[in-house]
Every structure is written in C-alpha cells, then in structure tokens.
Amino acid sequence: xxxxxxxxxxxxxxxxxxxxxxxxxxxxxxxxxxxxxxxxxxxxxxxxxxxxxxxxxxxxxxxxxxxxxxxxxxxxxxxxxxxxxxxxxxxxxxxxxxxxxxxxxxxxxxxxxxxxxxxxxxxxxxxxxxxxxxxxxxxxxxxxxxxxxxxxxxxxxxxxxxxxxxxxxxxxxxxxxxxxxxxxxxxxxxxxxxxxxxxxxxxxxxxxxxxxxxxxxxxxxxxxxxxxxxxxxxxxxxxxxxxxxxxxxxxxxxxxxxxxxxxxxxxxxxxx
Numbered sequence: 637x638x639x640x641x642x643x644x645x646x647x648x649x650x651x652x653x654x655x656x657x658x659x660x661x662x663x664x665x666x667x668x669x670x671x672x673x674x675x676x677x678x679x680x681x682x683x684x685x686x687x688x689x690x691x692x693x694x695x696x697x698x699x700x701x702x703x704x705x706x707x708x709x710x711x712x713x714x715x716x717x718x719x720x721x722x723x724x725x726x727x728x729x730x731x732x733x734x735x736x737x738x739x740x741x742x743x744x745x746x747x748x749x750x751x752x753x754x755x756x757x758x759x760x761x762x763x764x765x766x767x768x769x770x771x772x773x774x775x776x777x778x779x780x781x782x783x784x785x786x787x788x789x790x791x792x793x794x795x796x797x798x799x800x801x802x803x804x805x806x807x808x809x810x811x812x813x814x815x816x817x818x819x820x821x822x823x824x825x826x827x828x829x830x831x832x833x834x835x836x837x838x839x840x841x842x843x844x845x846x847x848x849x850x851x852x853x854x855x856x857x858x859x860x861x862x863x864x865x866x867x868x869x870x871x872x873x874x875x876x877x878x879x880x881x882x883x884x885x886x887x888x889x890x891x892x893x894x895x896x897x898x899x900x901x902x903x904x905x906x907x908x
Contacts, residue, residue: 644777644781645763645769645773645774645777646763646769646774646777646778647777647781649763650693650696651689651692651693652689653692654688654689654691654692654693654695654696655688655689655692657692658688658689658691658692658695659688697785700785700789701789701792701793704789704790704793705793705796708738708790708793708794708797711737711741711848712734712737712738712741712797712851713734713797715737715851715852716730716733716734716737719733719852719855719856720733722856723855723856723859723860725859725860725861726855726859726860726861729860729861730797730798731798731799731800731803732861732863732865732866733855733861734794734797734798734799735799735803735807735865735866735868735869736851736854736855736861736862736865737851737852738790738794738807739807739810739865739868740847740850740851741847741848741851742790742811743807743810743811743814743868744814744847745843745844745846745847746814746818747811747814747815747817747818748818748821748822748840748843749840749841749843749844750818751818751819751822752775752778752779752782752815752819770894771894771897772894775894776888776889779815779816779819779888782815783812783815783816784812786808786811786812786815787808787809787811787812788808790804790807790808790811791804791805791807791808792804794807794808802869803869806868806869806871806874807868807869809874809877809878810868810873810874810877812881813877813878813880813881813882813884814877814881815881816881816884816885816888817880817881817884819884819888820884820887820888823888823891823897826897827893
C-alpha cells in the first residue's frame with residue numbers, strides 16, 4: 637500500500653481535487669445544495685466524500701476517453717474517409733487502414749515523440765518540489781497509468797471504428813508495451829546522444845511529421861493498404877512485443893539516474 641501511494645501520489649491528489657470540484661459543483665444546484673454542507677469533510681462523512689471523489693474520477697476518465705476518441709477521429713478516421721474517395725481499395729478495407737494508420741502515428745511515432753520522462757509540466761514540479769515525491773516514483777506512476785489507460789481506451793475506441801474486438805485487444809497490448817520501449821529510447825538518447833536530447837523538440841516534430849506523411853502518403857501512392865500491416869495483431873508478434881515491453885519496464889525500474897534527467901528537464905522547462 638505504501639508503494640502504491642508513492643507511485644500514484646499525483647492520482648491520489650487528483651482524487652481529492654475531484655472531490656472538492658464535485659462538491660462545489662453540487663453546491664451550485666438549488667435542490668441539492670440544501671442537503672449538503674461543509675460537514676462532508678468530517679470523518680463521519682467519509683463514505684459520502686469517497687462517493688463524490690469517485691464521481692469526480694469518473695468525469696476525469698470520461699474526459700480522457702473523449703480525448704482519445706477525438707484523437708483517432710482527427711488523425712485516422714477523417715483521413716481514411718478522405719483517402720477512400722480517391723482509392724476504392726482503401727475504402728473497402730477500413731479495418732486494415734485504421735490499423736496501419738494507428739501503428740504508424742500512435743504506436744511508432746507516439747511512443748517515441750510523446751514520451752512521459754521529459755514531458756515535465758507544472759504538475760510534476762508540484763509533486764517533486766512541493767510534495768517531495770521522488771522523481772523516480774513520479775515518473776513510474778505516470779507511465780504505469782498511461783500504459784493501463786492507453787490499453788483500455790484505445791481498445792474501446794478502435795472497436796467503435798469497426799476494428800474487431802480481437803484485433804483491438806491485440807493492438808491495445810502492443811500500444812501498451814510500446815510505451816516503456818519508447819521511454820528507454822529516450823533515456824538512451826539522454827545518456828549517449830546528447831545532441832538529439834538537446835534538440836528533442838525539433839526531432840520530435842520531424843518524427844511526427846514523417847509519421848503523418850507515411851500514414852497518409854502510402855495509401856495514396858499505392859492506392860491500397862498492404863495486408864502486411866496485420867502482422868501487428870499476430871500472436872507471435874504480440875508475444876514478442878510483450879517480452880520487449882517487460883524488458884523495458886525492468887530497465888526503467890532499475891535505472892538510477894532519474895533525478896539527473898528530471899533536473900535537466902525542469903531546467904529547460906524554466907527556460908521555456
């Protein structure tokens with residue numbers, strides 16, 4: 637339990653913040669506010685307070701799910717619909733097209749460019765400098781939460797866009813495993829290729845631009861989507877990805893220089 641509290645200290649804080657927000661929101665509703673008072677924060681009212689916190693967390697999770705849904709709509713489904721107007725073979729293979737675009741834009745590009753380790757924000761500064769949470773625990777907690785939510789949300793979203801349940805689950809597993817692999821690559825760049833780290837925003841932009849051009853350009857140039865993309869849902873490939881992801885998580889768990897990386901990232905954050 638102590639390890640859980642250290643790993644997810646930011647989420648626990650978010651839970652209490654959600655309780656306060658839901659309480660303030662309910663206090664603005666005429667019928668309900670007469671039944672609530674500030675005694676809700678007394679120990680005797682812990683059940684009601686927990687219920688409000690759970691309600692707030694549901695709202696947060698719903699918002700996160702909507703963001704993932706909009707992300708897939710904007711970067712994958714709308715391009716698929718536009719490309720399908722000029723490429724009939726693409727139009728007749730929606731599942732294959734969605735899988736290929738998702739692999740390029742989200743699994744490959746997203747795991748490298750949208751990393752957790754160097755994405756230091758004001759919230760991380762609060763947790764590390766004010767609440768004195770270890771950078772090591774703060775990073776691992778964020779990464780584990782991202783892995784779990786990516787698997788759940790993207791599995792559901794892909795099902796909505798006519799990707800089979802089996803294939804959606806397989807892609808969700810590969811996406812989850814790709815996240816720690818991407819973080820290891822970022823650490824490798826920090827430790828061994830300093831020039832890449834110092835110009836990471838430029839390289840991240842180049843990676844994302846190249847992935848978008850590749851995801852949209854290949855179907856237009858070839859007027860179809862190669863069936864080879866389905867290899868990502870093959871059990872052997874998924875098992876291989878799981879082993880790589882497990883190895884990456886072990887490396888991240890045993891890595892000892894998070895403070896140095898976070899110190900550098902915070903320094904760059906202040907400069908920005």
